[in-house]
Amino acid sequence: MNIFNKRVNELRSLMSEAGLDAILTPSVNNVFYYTGLKMLSGDFAFTLISKSGNVDLFVSPLVNYLSLKTAKVHPTTDTKDLKKLLEKHKKIGFDEFGFSVHKFKSLKTKSVRFFPAGDLMRRPREIKDQSEINTIKKAIKITESSLKSVRPAGKTEFQLAEEVECGFRKRGALNAFETIVSAGKRSSFVHYKPQNKKIHKNDVVLVDSGAKFNEYCADITRMFCSKPDKKQKIILEDVLEIQKALIDYIREGVNMKNINNYYKKLLDKKRYQMLHSFGHGLGLGVHEGPFGGELKSGMIITVEPGIYIKGFGGCRIEDDILVKKDKSQTLSSASRSYMNF
Amino acid sequence: MNIFNKRVNELRSLMSEAGLDAILTPSVNNVFYYTGLKMLSGDFAFTLISKSGNVDLFVSPLVNYLSLKTAKVHPTTDTKDLKKLLEKHKKIGFDEFGFSVHKFKSLKTKSVRFFPAGDLMRRPREIKDQSEINTIKKAIKITESSLKSVRPAGKTEFQLAEEVECGFRKRGALNAFETIVSAGKRSSFVHYKPQNKKIHKNDVVLVDSGAKFNEYCADITRMFCSKPDKKQKIILEDVLEIQKALIDYIREGVNMKNINNYYKKLLDKKRYQMLHSFGHGLGLGVHEGPFGGELKSGMIITVEPGIYIKGFGGCRIEDDILVKKDKSQTLSSASRSYMNF
Numbered sequence: 001m002n003i004f005n006k007r008v009n010e011l012r013s014l015m016s017e018a019g020l021d022a023i024l025t026p027s028v029n030n031v032f033y034y035t036g037l038k039m040l041s042g043d044f045a046f047t048l049i050s051k052s053g054n055v056d057l058f059v060s061p062l063v064n065y066l067s068l069k070t071a072k073v074h075p076t077t078d079t080k081d082l083k084k085l086l087e088k089h090k091k092i093g094f095d096e097f098g099f100s101v102h103k104f105k106s107l108k109t110k111s112v113r114f115f116p117a118g119d120l121m122r123r124p125r126e127i128k129d130q131s132e133i134n135t136i137k138k139a140i141k142i143t144e145s146s147l148k149s150v151r152p153a154g155k156t157e158f159q160l161a162e163e164v165e166c167g168f169r170k171r172g173a174l175n176a177f178e179t180i181v182s183a184g185k186r187s188s189f190v191h192y193k194p195q196n197k198k199i200h201k202n203d204v205v206l207v208d209s210g211a212k213f214n215e216y217c218a219d220i221t222r223m224f225c226s227k228p229d230k231k232q233k234i235i236l237e238d239v240l241e242i243q244k245a246l247i248d249y250i251r252e253g254v255n256m257k258n259i260n261n262y263y264k265k266l267l268d269k270k271r272y273q274m275l276h277s278f279g280h281g282l283g284l285g286v287h288e289g290p291f292g293g294e295l296k297s298g299m300i301i302t303v304e305p306g307i308y309i310k311g312f313g314g315c316r317i318e319d320d321i322l323v324k325k326d327k328s329q330t331l332s333s334a335s336r337s338y339m340n341f
Numbered sequence: 342m343n344i345f346n347k348r349v350n351e352l353r354s355l356m357s358e359a360g361l362d363a364i365l366t367p368s369v370n371n372v373f374y375y376t377g378l379k380m381l382s383g384d385f386a387f388t389l390i391s392k393s394g395n396v397d398l399f400v401s402p403l404v405n406y407l408s409l410k411t412a413k414v415h416p417t418t419d420t421k422d423l424k425k426l427l428e429k430h431k432k433i434g435f436d437e438f439g440f441s442v443h444k445f446k447s448l449k450t451k452s453v454r455f456f457p458a459g460d461l462m463r464r465p466r467e468i469k470d471q472s473e474i475n476t477i478k479k480a481i482k483i484t485e486s487s488l489k490s491v492r493p494a495g496k497t498e499f500q501l502a503e504e505v506e507c508g509f510r511k512r513g514a515l516n517a518f519e520t521i522v523s524a525g526k527r528s529s530f531v532h533y534k535p536q537n538k539k540i541h542k543n544d545v546v547l548v549d550s551g552a553k554f555n556e557y558c559a560d561i562t563r564m565f566c567s568k569p570d571k572k573q574k575i576i577l578e579d580v581l582e583i584q585k586a587l588i589d590y591i592r593e594g595v596n597m598k599n600i601n602n603y604y605k606k607l608l609d610k611k612r613y614q615m616l617h618s619f620g621h622g623l624g625l626g627v628h629e630g631p632f633g634g635e636l637k638s639g640m641i642i643t644v645e646p647g648i649y650i651k652g653f654g655g656c657r658i659e660d661d662i663l664v665k666k667d668k669s670q671t672l673s674s675a676s677r678s679y680m681n682f
Contacts, residue, residue: 038534040519042628062531062617094442101445102437102459118443162510169503172537174519178381190403193379196513276403287383 027098093117221318368439434458
């Protein structure tokens with residue numbers, strides 16, 4: 001049995017528990033996960049997975065679908081045939097995250113009852129198999145090689161982001177998201193679009209970036225600092241200490257809510273504000289499941305504590321973690337090497 | 342009056358015609374167009390534009406919104422306050438293209454009637470002002486400089502795409518979309534993800550790419566061919582001829598439907614199949630309005646005729662055109678220079 005059959009079977013047993021006759025999704029990552037079709041974002045495609053029988057893929061004839069053996073391909077942008085197929089079912093679960101209101105309206109038919117099932121169809125993606133783990137490891141390796149080869153001094157934030165992302169491309173990957181590069185005081189923004197602003201010699205520089213290799217994402221944040229002053233040093237050390245505590249705490253069975261509570265406690269103890277959660281699931285999407293609940297062996301999550309002080313600067317360190325039975329395994333390598341102290 | 346006030350006023354007169362009390366959008370391009378806020382994709386933001394009074398922007402506190410003077414900023418990810426504001430209105434137009442079913446459900450309140458108004462709020466974007474035209478010209482210039490500096494021979498499709506896109510980055514831009522590079526027979530796919538496949542010496546290579554500069558997109562397709570054979574030459578010349586005829590036909594007042602009819606006629610005459618429309622609007626989005634109807638002075642559209650022969654190969658030439666009163670102006674430069682014949 002190939003990997004796509006296996007995934008479809010897993011989804012089918014979830015569908016059966018939920019009493020659904022079929023599942024419908026237009027989202028690039030779900031289509032890839034269940035059929036293997038690689039698309040450009042914006043390409044027209046719908047995957048319909050019924051309780052039994054075929055996986056049906058309605059896809060624009062402009063897309064290169066020829067090698068696809070995992071689904072019955074309908075090369076069309078006319079939704080007439082898809083609607084006919086939908087009408088054979090009574091209860092269809094649809095991807096409320098992937099469907100725009102407009103797209104969903106164009107497919108809705110009166111004879112079918114539609115139920116939001118985005119969470120259900122994303123659930124199998126939460127636990128990674130060995131081949132997925134290997135691909136994410138490769139994306140992480142590419143991210144780290146690229147990060148290690150760049151030099152911030154004298155560049156603008158935009159130029160440093162360019163260097164990091166072209167490094168991904170040279171190593172056979174794309175970027176999973178728009179790289180954040182924020183220097184000096186600007187590192188106190190959690191999200192930030194790099195600007196044409198010079199990085200000064202003693203600036204602390206936050207770089208949040210990730211390669212996308214064979215559709216799978218890495219997500220890593222590193223601090224570059226050649227000469228941190230006393231206050232910066234304290235913040236950097238505090239973040240590293242908090243991250244270590246979090247990673248030590250993570251293993252199968254721990255609830256994500258408890259990790260966030262623990263993260264808040266660690267920040268509180270040092271009188272820092274909590275501006276975001278401890279991390280998130282990682283895979284085909286840069287933010288994907290698990291979105292809560294107990295961690296399971298085979299999940300990959302990021303751990304990214306951050307301290308942000310308005311008008312002064314910030315620090316975030318982010319690593320990618322594989323959850324195991326009795327511990328967690330850090331897939332990325334030590335971040336301390338970026339800091340010259 | 343600044344440019345954002347001007348745009349909001351234009352939208353308000355459309356709202357008044359449509360009998361709407363307010364407009365609500367979460368989409369990155371619409372938020373930027375009406376407020377100037379630059380976001381990372383995936384950032385939480387909603388813009389609410391009421392008939393009169395403030396433009397309200399609900400945005401994640403993680404985003405760098407500090408310099409924004411065009412809207413009343415509410416730094417929050419809690420939708421409670423937004424919902425309260427929505428409830429002050431009776432009829433709200435919402436962006437059915439930008440809202441996922443999930444997001445829309447989270448904001449819907451019983452006391453308000455919601456109407457799809459995505460087209461309405463995109464309409465002011467169709468006509469570009471001089472500063473937008475200049476920015477798009479710059480994006481086009483960057484795209485062309487990068488395309489002119491690359492050499493396909495000996496590279497893989499993926500490597501050539503890398504070279505093109507890193508060229509954008511080096512010139513201060515991002516890429517507007519994932520570059521298509523398809524060599525030899527594979528150029529017969531209209532949409533195609535570049536692969537790790539070698540480009541052979543005499544391959545015809547299709548490159549469809551565009552830089553994104555200051556949020557505005559270019560979209561250009563060029564054919565690289567050092568030694569086309571007789572049949573390839575005929576196809577290339579035919580596409581160039583068809584493109585010239587289309588560009589000559591385009592001016593203010595011409596209906597987009599008629600351009601497509603004319604395009605079909607030109608292809609029919611030479612017995613080629615029509616696989617896609619003649620082109621599309623271009624601006625903050627790579628595919629944006631006008632989506633139909635009569636062209637107006639100040640619109641920017643692409644003209645991209647293509648001929649695709651399965652098992653043999655294809656050809657597409659795409660240029661970006663500014664619609665004027667009595668003619669059209671090609672903003673990109675001659676594509677023939679890429680072809681050595």
